Amino acid sequence: MIVRGNETVLVQGITGKQGTFWSERMREYGTKIVGGVNPKRAGEAHLGLPVWGTAREAARETAIDVAVMFIPPFGVKEAALDAIEAGIGKIVCLTEHVPVHDTMYVLAAARERNCQVIGPNTAGIVTVGECFVGFMPAFNPLVFQPGKVGVISRSGSLGTLVCLNLVQAGLGISAFIGIGGDPVIGTTTRDALMVLDGDEKTAAVALVGEIGGSMEEEAAEYARGMKKPIAAFIAGGAAPPGKRMGHAGAIVMGDKGTYAGKKAALEAAGVTVCPTPSGIAEALRNG
Amino acid sequence: MNFAEHAGKALLKAAGIPVPEGVLATTAQEVGRAAQRLGPCVVKAQVATGKRGKAGGIKVAADATGAEAAAKAILGMTIGEHRVERVLVEQQMPIVTEMYAAVLNDPVSKGPLALFSAQGGIDIEEIAVSHPGALVRLPLDIRKGFDAPRFEAALPVKLPCDRAAVADLMGKLYAVYARNDAELVEINPLIVTRDGRLIALDCKFTIDDSAIPRHSAVAETGTPDRLTALEERGKALGLKFIELDGSVGVLANGAGLTMTTMDAVRHYGGQPANFMEIGGESYTKAKPALELVLANPRVKCLLVNFCGAFARTDVMAEGVINAWLALKPDIPIFFTIHGTGEAEAIAMVKERLGITPFDLMDDAVKAAVTAARGGAA
Numbered sequence: 252m253i254v255r256g257n258e259t260v261l262v263q264g265i266t267g268k269q270g271t272f273w274s275e276r277m278r279e280y281g282t283k284i285v286g287g288v289n290p291k292r293a294g295e296a297h298l299g300l301p302v303w304g305t306a307r308e309a310a311r312e313t314a315i316d317v318a319v320m321f322i323p324p325f326g327v328k329e330a331a332l333d334a335i336e337a338g339i340g341k342i343v344c345l346t347e348h349v350p351v352h353d354t355m356y357v358l359a360a361a362r363e364r365n366c367q368v369i370g371p372n373t374a375g376i377v378t379v380g381e382c383f384v385g386f387m388p389a390f391n392p393l394v395f396q397p398g399k400v401g402v403i404s405r406s407g408s409l410g411t412l413v414c415l416n417l418v419q420a421g422l423g424i425s426a427f428i429g430i431g432g433d434p435v436i437g438t439t440t441r442d443a444l445m446v447l448d449g450d451e452k453t454a455a456v457a458l459v460g461e462i463g464g465s466m467e468e469e470a471a472e473y474a475r476g477m478k479k480p481i482a483a484f485i486a487g488g489a490a491p492p493g494k495r496m497g498h499a500g501a502i503v504m505g506d507k508g509t510y511a512g513k514k515a516a517l518e519a520a521g522v523t524v525c526p527t528p529s530g531i532a533e534a535l536r537n538g
Numbered sequence: 539m540n541f542a543e544h545a546g547k548a549l550l551k552a553a554g555i556p557v558p559e560g561v562l563a564t565t566a567q568e569v570g571r572a573a574q575r576l577g578p579c580v581v582k583a584q585v586a587t588g589k590r591g592k593a594g595g596i597k598v599a600a601d602a603t604g605a606e607a608a609a610k611a612i613l614g615m616t617i618g619e620h621r622v623e624r625v626l627v628e629q630q631m632p633i634v635t636e637m638y639a640a641v642l643n644d645p646v647s648k649g650p651l652a653l654f655s656a657q658g659g660i661d662i663e664e665i666a667v668s669h670p671g672a673l674v675r676l677p678l679d680i681r682k683g684f685d686a687p688r689f690e691a692a693l694p695v696k697l698p699c700d701r702a703a704v705a706d707l708m709g710k711l712y713a714v715y716a717r718n719d720a721e722l723v724e725i726n727p728l729i730v731t732r733d734g735r736l737i738a739l740d741c742k743f744t745i746d747d748s749a750i751p752r753h754s755a756v757a758e759t760g761t762p763d764r765l766t767a768l769e770e771r772g773k774a775l776g777l778k779f780i781e782l783d784g785s786v787g788v789l790a791n792g793a794g795l796t797m798t799t800m801d802a803v804r805h806y807g808g809q810p811a812n813f814m815e816i817g818g819e820s821y822t823k824a825k826p827a828l829e830l831v832l833a834n835p836r837v838k839c840l841l842v843n844f845c846g847a848f849a850r851t852d853v854m855a856e857g858v859i860n861a862w863l864a865l866k867p868d869i870p871i872f873f874t875i876h877g878t879g880e881a882e883a884i885a886m887v888k889e890r891l892g893i894t895p896f897d898l899m900d901d902a903v904k905a906a907v908t909a910a911r912g913g914a915a
Binding site for chain 2: 352435437469
């Protein structure tokens, strides 16, 4: 998903340390935050913004396009269901270590109400020059400059490095879509690719994948029909099998999930797969 | 977290799924005694890994003497990286047919997926290839639970047992999955006996690590990952540290960037010595993290790769520099630093360590790989 600068954002967990810090950064950058949620502080003001007890209460008083959650793992299910019930169309879930069954419950409820979920375990999304939602350093000129490359990444730290490389290479960024490092997520690589394909401000795509699951393979099926050039890097090729490297992995079925399988699928679809992330900027500049 | 067969079967049994009568034992004498009561039996190594049969960890015995001999052969053997300390002695079952049943988290349908095949006993990947038509795949809505009528309708016309019995068993298997925040619960083989009963002959069960805090009693019966002595130290310190075979020590922030640093080391002809992620809250633990990386005798040099998003590279670099100066290790160190706080971080590295971080990650990696080979940096 892409969030535009005119969309309104509700911050669930706005009064916490992270919620406060990042709400301030988001507002400075241009994100239209209309307030936040904390059941214990309903009716108060925080950062000069209203605090509601629930997202449903907030939605009764003001129009909300996006909810972003600074919520601990075991509180995510309730908070997300509250946002879905409130009729909010986009939810950004940053939290790591959300139980997968809770994620699946939220995604089933979201699908029924036509609500898009991004994450869990994402660093968020950036629409360069307009707004950002989450905790990517959109405001850092080394990392983000306006341009035409759309970036999809499962990882925040690696996604940051790729954006920075693109900026160093003189290529700017249209949008960054952090999809998250969990095994089950609301917006897949393919979903994000479709969004960037349809985004008129995006002319090329940098795809940052990881071993595990089959999202890159599914994205490759879609990439086959795309006209915009795509360069990719898949992290984890050197990871020994059976060991989890920080991000939760996924079940490998047949030849899906391995580095070799993802590389082959993407290359067959015409995607340039780079051996190190610095190759992405080069490939897109020359392509 | 994985579970050994007996621990998984305890969960099946609690949900009303029949399992063979059996005893968990740690000595051959105990196995002999159990076999006297059970009669013809199977002695099975209890380690949370596959391929036990191929490794010789499963043996059939006709009587107590045979069972004792089997236990002596199996106890103490190593399968994968697991030493066998316990065996499960189970009554032999009169098998007519072997089937397959599982429920797992499915990233594609983003919900639970029930899998069933009337052809079982072999890996699901093999079933998918050799009998694709026989594999029933039913995505479920986790809010509504198991859908028995839909499952029954999806079953093949010809079955070696009662259809309703299979649906009933799948419902119970789903309950084990849902109740315990499982990633996967699998029965392979699920057997049909001569008198038409369904019995779980094996069980693979994996719980979602993120959900363990709400399943502490069940998690007690699981098999924690086998860790090296250094990994144990890392775990106690709350660090994500994995020891590997190579010689380039790696320190980076964030799971994706750390993996990528390892990939780049390998791409340029070296081998990483570890996975160590010190970003986020962990930068305050730079000293113990560095001690841990350096405690690995294979480490010939250290590669530090920071990319600051919300994590500040100046704060992380300061932690590493302080630790480096306190420990004074006798190996070269290479930095590449980008993002939030990079100007301050780079200046600090130059001033306090007298070295210049590399502009390009690839150049830092190449220098580290050369140094690890014993060449000039």
